[in-house]
Amino acid sequence: MITTKKSAVLLSGGALAVAVLMGTAGVASAAPAGAGAAATAATTAASGWYCGYEDGTPYTDRGDRGDKVREVQCLLRDVWGFNIGRTGVDGDFGKATEDAVKAFQRSRGLAADGKVGPNTWRKLRGQ
Structure with a gap:
């Protein structure tokens, strides 16, 4: 919504x-x-898009779990329209989330390494 x-x-x-x-x-x-x-x-003010899980920009990549992963998954799926797999926003950074991050990174001209660092967070937040 x-x-x-x-x-x-x-x-x-x-x-x-x-x-x-x-x-x-x-x-x-x-x-x-x-x-x-x-x-x-x-x-979507100065801080950009926010789903309600994590308002910071902590590094996250495959194998991580928790709210920072939920935030990434939510932004990918609900704001940018990327497929994050059948389990949805579950807080588990698995293969489907990594694939979605890589696709997002490619679409924004970033290095598609599947890792969510400062540059990827900025783009996810719409900044």
């Missing part, structure tokens, strides 16, 4: 891409697992 600052219209799925292209996407809501409709919307 995506809302815009300008019109407070609820958007979903492909509507995000339209809103971004039109320059109206201002707030993203990507709910943590089990949060349901009560999830808090996150802004």
